Amino acid sequence: MVSPKYHRVEFGSTLVRALHGPTTTDPYEEHMTVNTQPVADRPDPRAFGLPVVEQDQIPDELRSLVAGVRSLVEAVADTEADPATLAEVDETVRALTDRIATGPRQVGTMVRRTMADGTDELGTITNIVAGPTNPAAPPLELERVEGGVQGTVTLSTTYQGPPGLVHGGWIAALLDQAVGSASGVETSPGLTAKLEVNYRNPTPLFTPLEVTGKVVRTERRKVYVSGWIRANGQVTAEAEALMIRVPMEEG
């Protein structure tokens, strides 16, 4: 049986081990361009104590509730209702919270999502950008395109920074997700070591944003990835990222 050894990855080691199982090919080959590694070749995170939820195991009722709560958050952020109504709604929301609070899921619970082209991707189920059970996630759903991933998302005022514009930190978050996902599906999963964002033009709210990440080149464990966001056909932000695939050796 393969007994993976991991070196110098102490942060979130259990999660990291689950995400980056032993490889059946050499992922560190010099001068390689892209080394696609099917998720099926990676160990099941369950072997490391992390639950994996298949995307179709998420009840429709939970998906609907997540969307409803997202709408509630938007309504709360923008409400100008009178104090009596606010107090009434507050009480109702607290009662509902008590009713559904079954305790936090295990930290690191993963969800396996299948992209339109059949590519499987593992991510945390509450990922702040893409997590399907996280009402605070837009969510950004990425699909495989040549060399990486792409998706479209529209953000409301709860992502506002300057008037009418997306907060710069959230722009970086969208790009981080795109470059991380691109690196993961094109090579093997890793962590962001460096993310440089250029804010070229204002990124508008209430406008479909096309978010793209594409692998440029790889060098041993280093994966250089470009990302960009387009609104109305215009690039609003660009990123250059360095992803580091988690080191691993079989022993």
Ligand SMILES: CCCCCCCC(=O)SCCNC(=O)CCNC(=O)[C@H](O)C(C)(C)COP(=O)(O)OP(=O)(O)OC[C@H]1O[C@@H](n2cnc3c(N)ncnc32)[C@H](O)[C@@H]1OP(=O)(O)O
């Ligand atoms: C579907 C899921 C999508 C998820 C998308 C979201 C992605 C994220 O948000 S990840 C979270 C944010 N990032 C983090 O928390 C990472 C924190 N940093 C770390 O854990 C470590 O620094 C880590 C893992 C990146 C690298 O550490 P380690 O594995 O020890 O790498 P190390 O052996 O030092 O370096 C490997 C190579 O990378 C280079 N390198 C490492 N860090 C950097 C850096 N910041 N800048 C430039 N080069 C670097 C090294 O020089 C070395 O290069 P070479 O192979 O040429 O010698």
